[in-house]
Amino acid sequence: MANYDHILKCLPIYKAAIEGDWETAERFFKEDKRNLNARITYETDTTLHVAVGTNSSHRFVEELVELIMDEDPQMLLTANCYGNNVLHYAAMVGNTRAARLLINKYPELAQISKPNGHTPLKLAARYGHKETLCYLLQVTNDVVGEDGTSPYRGHDGADLLTLAIIADYYDVALYLVDKYPDLVTEKNIKSQTGFQILAAKPNAFPSGMRIGFWQRIIYSWIPVNREKALESPVTRLSRMVTTQNRYKAGYGLHVPFWSVLHYLAPRIKYMHDCKVMHILTEELVKHMCSTVLKKGNHAIAWDVLGTTLRTAVTHGIYELIEECIHQYPGLVWYKMGEFFLVLVAIRQRQEKVYNLVYQMSGHKVYTAIAWEEYANNDTALHLAARLAPRHRLNTVTGAALQMQRELQWFKEVENFVQPSYKEALNDENNTPRMVFSIEHKELLNEAQQWMKDTSSSATVVAALIVTMAFAAIFTAPGGNNDNGKPLFLTDATFILFAISDAVALFSSSTSVLMFLSVLSSRFAEDDFLYALPKRLTLGLISLFVSLAATMVAFSATLSLVLHDEIQWIAAPVIMMASVPVTLFLLLQYPLLVELVRSTYGRGIFYKQNNLLLH
Missing domain, CATH: 1.25.40.20 (Ankyrin repeat-containing domain)
Known part of the structure; x- marks a missing residue:
């Protein structure tokens, strides 16, 4: 020892x-x-x-x-x-x-x-x-x-490139690819290329960003000098003193304005850094893809680009796939296990990758063809009928909307494939519709329960508002005169009370009817595509309007009763009355937006740009 x-x-x-x-x-x-x-x-x-x-x-x-x-x-x-x-x-x-x-x-x-x-x-x-x-x-x-x-060569060079990509140092990766092109096709100790590692990082691409509507607008406005953003990190070393000023070279013309915003709003700095990162990854993908093709070795190109696409499909990075197919259209036919690109996108529920078919010419009809050797003899529609991977289901809120998303996928693929596929039998003698029912039986039950629980809770609230609104109009604030007319009948505030009370009554009644129609529904599979989400959306909107109108009626009543004694009561009452309305909006807004977008929006299937791929 x-x-x-x-x-x-x-x-x-x-x-x-x-x-x-x-x-x-x-x-x-x-x-x-x-x-x-x-x-x-x-x-x-x-x-x-x-x-x-x-x-x-x-x-x-x-x-x-x-x-x-x-x-x-x-x-x-x-x-x-x-x-x-x-x-x-x-x-x-x-x-x-x-x-x-x-x-x-x-x-x-x-x-x-x-x-x-x-x-x-x-x-x-x-x-x-x-x-x-x-x-x-x-x-x-x-x-x-x-x-x-x-x-910079062999496994060691590949390790260096992959480690730079893993650490999100895309400017370093771009520098290495430019200076040592052979690194693109080299594999690290785990037999992975740098391109494969990049294909597993959805957050490095715009499609992987999880930001809201207003943040996307700010993102589009933020100026970035592309030339400076693509500057070599080695030559920029003298200016890279801290993480805070690392990407200052990427600013546009409004440097003072955006610099101030970076300190006042860290989220803006984050979006600026993301925009610089997206420029770098876009350029990196172009360089890596063109470098592979320039080698003139089809076996290497088919292996490196094909394995990269296989990883990118799983993570839904359509930008990378689009660039690779644009440079080499034949990659559409790269076989990923038992399936081609579009079929894997259907199975993995990657709608942005699937949408690439809208950028193809008439050749797109071949992308959904099923060959005899496919597992269980499933057609493209059978794949769409099977339950989505759990991590893809969880991108949607609630079991009902998850069921709606699954139906949207099934209907989309049903319209895309050849008619003979709609009633085709697989090795289990099941049609695509039968497979859908079997695979989604548990999700259907969860969706039914979710709809019932949500509607039941909202019905109670809406019914209470109906009761209060109905009773309030017969107990007018200030009382009535000998003729039975309200004393404040000529007061503008009383008119506001009457109108808001009527709005509360009508909207809450509408809300109750919508939620009751949900509770009395048969809850068939196809009902979750449009009918049930529409009723739930109208019910929630009506409930919000009734709650807001009730608060307005209450504020008007309090102002009528107390304005002679306490004249300053109006402002604080209005502020306090806005609190529950604001809370309801904040708590229910995400669900409501998702309901409206998935039911009335353009949907998740559309042509993303005009670049022709094949």
């Missing part, structure tokens, strides 16, 4: 390195020069390892490096038990200042890899330190080392 007693004797140096206390450490080094390279931790780290790893003891590191250079520069090559030298530590913690110092003193450090093949360059990418990574890109040479590898 190894003896580690010497570690305890080195504790003062260990603490001094962590705290940046150079004066204390200097005394130990003057007493015994061997302490300069002593192993002071269980992992056999030296004092310089510890100091560099803090990423804060900068003066300590500078003084210690000067002593080491005077004593023996070879000490900088000392590795711990894991094979990490001090530059590896600097790369892992993002200590760019120490990395610059070490490279200036001993340039060969940049080329030294660990026993597992990780260079400082790859470690900076793996641990997500962009500034350090960009600096190491400048100083790491494309030379073959003693182990016969280069940081």
Whole structure:
């Protein structure tokens, strides 16, 4: 068993390195020069390892490096038990200042890899330190080392590219692809290309953004200088001091205005950074695809681009698929297991990928053809009839809307395929409609229960409003005169009360009728496509109108009764009355918008742009 007693004797140096206390450490080094390279931790780290790893003891590191250079520069090559030298530590913690110092003193450090093949360059990418990574890109040479590898070739180069993409450093990835084109077709240690990794990152593309209507408008307005956004990160290194100003080079003409907004509204800065990222990924996809095709090797192109499309379909990144097919139309026929592109999009419920058929010529009729060897002899319509993957179902709120989305997919594919498919039998002797009923039996029950629960709860509220609105008109505020007429009949505020009370009564009655029609429905499958969502939408809108009208009637009544005694009562009453109306709107708005969009909107199937693909 190894003896580690010497570690305890080195504790003062260990603490001094962590705290940046150079004066204390200097005394130990003057007493015994061997302490300069002593192993002071269980992992056999030296004092310089510890100091560099803090990423804060900068003066300590500078003084210690000067002593080491005077004593023996070879000490900088000392590795711990894991094979990490001090530059590896600097790369892992993002200590760019120490990395610059070490490279200036001993340039060969940049080329030294660990026993597992990780260079400082790859470690900076793996641990997500962009500034350090960009600096190491400048100083790491494309030379073959003693182990016969280069940081920019083979598996090591592919690892570097994939790690940059994983870390969302798309400008770095674009720089690598431009300078070392062979990396596009190289595979990393997991047999994946950088293109495949990119195809698994939907958030890097506009279609993967989850932002609302107003945010999309702001996104479209934000100015971005495309030329500066595509600038090499290596040449931009001097301006990349912090994460905050990393992408300032991407601003448009209104720099002061948008700079102020970035500080006042962090969400705008986020959308600006996303827009820059989308420009980079768009350019990266074009470069990678064209680079593969320029090699002139169909086998490589078919493998790299085909496997990329297979991943992209699963994640719904239609922008990447569109560009690849635009450059090589034949990829439409790349076989992904048992299916072609469009059939996989149907099975995975990726509507934006499926919509690419609207950008095809008459050849699109062949994309839904089912071959004999397909599993269970399913046609395209059978695939649409099967239950969507759970993660795709959950993109829609509520079981009823999930059922509606499934019906929309079935109807869309039914209109797309050839007529003979509509009654075709698979190996289980089931037609597509039979498959739909079997696969969606549980979802149908959940949708029925969801509709009943929602309608029952809303019916109670609407019925209470009907009762209050009906009774309120017969108990007019202020009372009646001897002729039975309200005392405030000629007052404009009373007219407001009467009108709002009538609106509350009529709209709440409408709401009750809509919800009762839902509760008394037969809940057949096709009812969830249009009839039930329409009734629920009208019921919720009527309920909101009745609630708002009730609050207006109450405010008018209170103002009539108290305005002679407390004249200032109107303003605070109106503000307080708006609270429940606002809460109802905020709580029910997402569901209402989704109902309206899915029932009355243009739908999820449409032509996304005018680019002809095939």
